[in-house]
Amino acid sequence: MNSKTKNNLGETIKIGYLAFILIFAFFPLYVMLVVSFKSNEQFLANPWFFDKISDWNWQNWAGGWETVNGYILNSIFVSFLGTAITLVIVLMCSYAIARYNFPGKNVIFYLVIATMFLPGTVAALVTLFDLLMRMGLVNNLWALVLMASVGGQVAGVFILRNFIEDIPKELFESAQLDGAGHLQQIRHIILPLSASIISVTCIMDFLASWNNTILPLLLLRDDQLLTIPVGLFRLDGEYVKQYGQLMAGFAISSVPLLVIFLFSMKFFIKGLSAGAVKG
Amino acid sequence: MPLKGNQTSYFTSQKMATVSISKLEKTYSPGKKDAYHAVKGIDLEIHDKEFMVFVGPSGCGKSTTLRMIAGLEDITNGTLKIGTRIVNDVEPKNRGIAMVFQNYALYPHMTLFDNMAFGLKLQKTPREEIKRRVDEAAEILGLTEMLDRKPKALSGGQRQRVAVGRAIVRKPDVFLFDEPLSNLDAKMRVQMRAEITRLHKRLDATMIYVTHDQVEAMTMGDRICVMKDGEIIQVDGPLDLYNKPATLFVAGFIGSPPMNFFSGTVEPEGEGMRFVESGKDEAEPFSITLNERLAESARSKHGQAVILGVRPENIATVEGQDTTSLPAIVDMAEPMGAETFLYLNSARGSHFIARIQANRIFDADQAIRVRLDLDKAYLFDPKTEKVL
Numbered sequence: 001m002n003s004k005t006k007n008n009l010g011e012t013i014k015i016g017y018l019a020f021i022l023i024f025a026f027f028p029l030y031v032m033l034v035v036s037f038k039s040n041e042q043f044l045a046n047p048w049f050f051d052k053i054s055d056w057n058w059q060n061w062a063g064g065w066e067t068v069n070g071y072i073l074n075s076i077f078v079s080f081l082g083t084a085i086t087l088v089i090v091l092m093c094s095y096a097i098a099r100y101n102f103p104g105k106n107v108i109f110y111l112v113i114a115t116m117f118l119p120g121t122v123a124a125l126v127t128l129f130d131l132l133m134r135m136g137l138v139n140n141l142w143a144l145v146l147m148a149s150v151g152g153q154v155a156g157v158f159i160l161r162n163f164i165e166d167i168p169k170e171l172f173e174s175a176q177l178d179g180a181g182h183l184q185q186i187r188h189i190i191l192p193l194s195a196s197i198i199s200v201t202c203i204m205d206f207l208a209s210w211n212n213t214i215l216p217l218l219l220l221r222d223d224q225l226l227t228i229p230v231g232l233f234r235l236d237g238e239y240v241k242q243y244g245q246l247m248a249g250f251a252i253s254s255v256p257l258l259v260i261f262l263f264s265m266k267f268f269i270k271g272l273s274a275g276a277v278k279g
Numbered sequence: 280m281p282l283k284g285n286q287t288s289y290f291t292s293q294k295m296a297t298v299s300i301s302k303l304e305k306t307y308s309p310g311k312k313d314a315y316h317a318v319k320g321i322d323l324e325i326h327d328k329e330f331m332v333f334v335g336p337s338g339c340g341k342s343t344t345l346r347m348i349a350g351l352e353d354i355t356n357g358t359l360k361i362g363t364r365i366v367n368d369v370e371p372k373n374r375g376i377a378m379v380f381q382n383y384a385l386y387p388h389m390t391l392f393d394n395m396a397f398g399l400k401l402q403k404t405p406r407e408e409i410k411r412r413v414d415e416a417a418e419i420l421g422l423t424e425m426l427d428r429k430p431k432a433l434s435g436g437q438r439q440r441v442a443v444g445r446a447i448v449r450k451p452d453v454f455l456f457d458e459p460l461s462n463l464d465a466k467m468r469v470q471m472r473a474e475i476t477r478l479h480k481r482l483d484a485t486m487i488y489v490t491h492d493q494v495e496a497m498t499m500g501d502r503i504c505v506m507k508d509g510e511i512i513q514v515d516g517p518l519d520l521y522n523k524p525a526t527l528f529v530a531g532f533i534g535s536p537p538m539n540f541f542s543g544t545v546e547p548e549g550e551g552m553r554f555v556e557s558g559k560d561e562a563e564p565f566s567i568t569l570n571e572r573l574a575e576s577a578r579s580k581h582g583q584a585v586i587l588g589v590r591p592e593n594i595a596t597v598e599g600q601d602t603t604s605l606p607a608i609v610d611m612a613e614p615m616g617a618e619t620f621l622y623l624n625s626a627r628g629s630h631f632i633a634r635i636q637a638n639r640i641f642d643a644d645q646a647i648r649v650r651l652d653l654d655k656a657y658l659f660d661p662k663t664e665k666v667l
Contacts, residue, residue, distance in 0.1 A: 176371050177371045177377065189386065193387070
């Protein structure tokens with residue numbers, strides 16, 4: 001086997017592997033789209049492939065939109081606010097830990113990290129409900145905002161601290177000499193230079209908040225306060241499941257996520273720190 | 280070459296900017312086991328409009344001192360005055376200083392204009408004023424055509440020029456440079472060296488420059504402050520430092536190739552004194568009659584150990600047997616074009632370098648004779664390391 005054949009084989013395996021991962025990731029989306037255009041009868045008859053366009057059941061999308069429409073603002077409110085508060089906490093905390101030496105710095109950092117190992121929402125559900133009830137936050141969207149903003153920042157701090165430590169300290173010192181205070185250093189140096197990692201953290205937090213089902217299900221009572229995942233349960237009828245409408249609802253509720261992802265994509269691929277220091 | 284040294288400028292300094300350092304100390308982790316005394320109570324007066332160079336080996340405290348002047352390090356003890364104002368507890372932005380870093384420290388996401396204007400924007404300087412200052416600084420530094428570019432599109436030398444520009448637009452009282460040329464290649468370093476010197480003349484400002492490169496120190500500084508182990512060893516003009524080193528360290532640090540040192544003793548010889556090289560006993564030593572100046576300085580040391588220092592350019596090769604010449608063996612020769620560096624060994628094992636004209640070819644292990652110019656030689660006390 002000469003080296004060219006070997007290379008070709010390597011390339012084929014690599015592409016095959018990537019194709020497998022892609023199919024694995026996109027197959028559920030494909031099924032979601034296929035089913036969203038089918039009535040229950042069409043779905044049972046042909047679950048895997050699209051029918052003729054003339055047979056597509058557009059009613060599902062109208063029904064799905066009607067359901068999601070009532071809840072989308074709640075979801076946006078909870079997810080945006082939760083992510084924004086998380087971002088502020090993550091930025092301040094990571095900046096302080098990465099840039100400054102103060103007594104107890106390491107202890108604080110390890111304590112923050114240690115909370116990653118505490119049981120999550122599901123394991124602490126009863127005590128959490130009890131706590132939120134005492135705080136008067138049951139049946140209140142602010143409970144979800146609070147939970148989204150206090151839960152998401154640990155991983156963010158862990159990642160962003162390392163990222164900030166890798167930014168040459170002379171950039172901060174130069175800004176300090178130019179008269180930039182802490183907030184200005186965060187705004188003018190960390191935000192633009194860490195845009196890629198911050199956008200990843202935000203997307204992860206937003207996604208977790210957007211898809212959160214357990215807490216809203218547990219805490220929200222009024223129909224007008226429900227978020228999309230809980231609202232979509234209404235399509236899950238007692239005797240008959242409306243698969244088509246359910247999938248159309250899921251498809252519609254994922255649109256905001258796709259939009260956010262498309263907007264933040266550029267930060268993933270932009271090498272912003274090129275040229276900062278000698279290189 | 281972008282800089283024109285004879286022009287005055289809008290940025291030409293108007294203020295008196297002396298820097299007075301008194302008993303300045305820096306200790307890291309004071310009171311702890313790993314406490315490190317980086318700067319040990321130094322005193323220094325940097326005059327208005329002076330170009331002062333701090334030079335010394337790594338870890339000597341030169342950068343720490345500069346960073347204390349900038350306000351980037353807290354001062355453990357002592358007083359720092361800029362002009363008439365004590366600035367120990369003054370924020371860096373309010374000290375009237377600007378600093379150029381070794382690795383440029385340009386904001387990579389901003390254009391050159393924004394990089395230079397950043398500090399002014401933070402100070403809420405009017406937009407027209409910002410533009411005027413940046414444009415003039417860019418013109419001084421030859422960056423006018425590049426103001427829309429980002430730092431990654433520039434060469435190392437251009438990036439460092441932007442960093443200098445960023446300092447200029449702030450119209451500081453004192454410019455601080457922390458090894459600004461260390462990241463540049465040799466050719467660019469020589470060019471930037473000249474540009475910074477011209478800039479100093481043009482702006483007529485006080486500049487403090489840290490380097491470990493003694494060639495930079497010699498060529499740029501009005502005065503040079505040589506530091507070692509957190510202390511100032513000697514402060515003097517470049518030629519005074521070269522010709523009148525106060526200690527063994529300064530003598531060895533300033534000059535390239537460095538001064539040659541021969542260990543030995545001084546012994547009486549009639550009315551005068553003689554230097555006898557130490558080393559392997561069985562071999563013939565360098566034995567040299569000292570001139571009147573050296574004999575006088577060594578008078579109290581007779582029979583005791585001393586170190587004789589001679590610069591490479593003060594050692595000459597001689598033809599034939601001459602009673603005042605000394606035997607040496609060629610280790611290797613480095614032809615530099617205009618001159619040759621001759622690496623030599625004495626019979627007693629001293630290694631030394633002679634800087635001679637490049638008109639002879641030498642072979643390894645060739646026996647030659649050399650003569651030391653004692654009028655330009657120094658004697659040092661090996662214990663105190665001070666010149667005698």
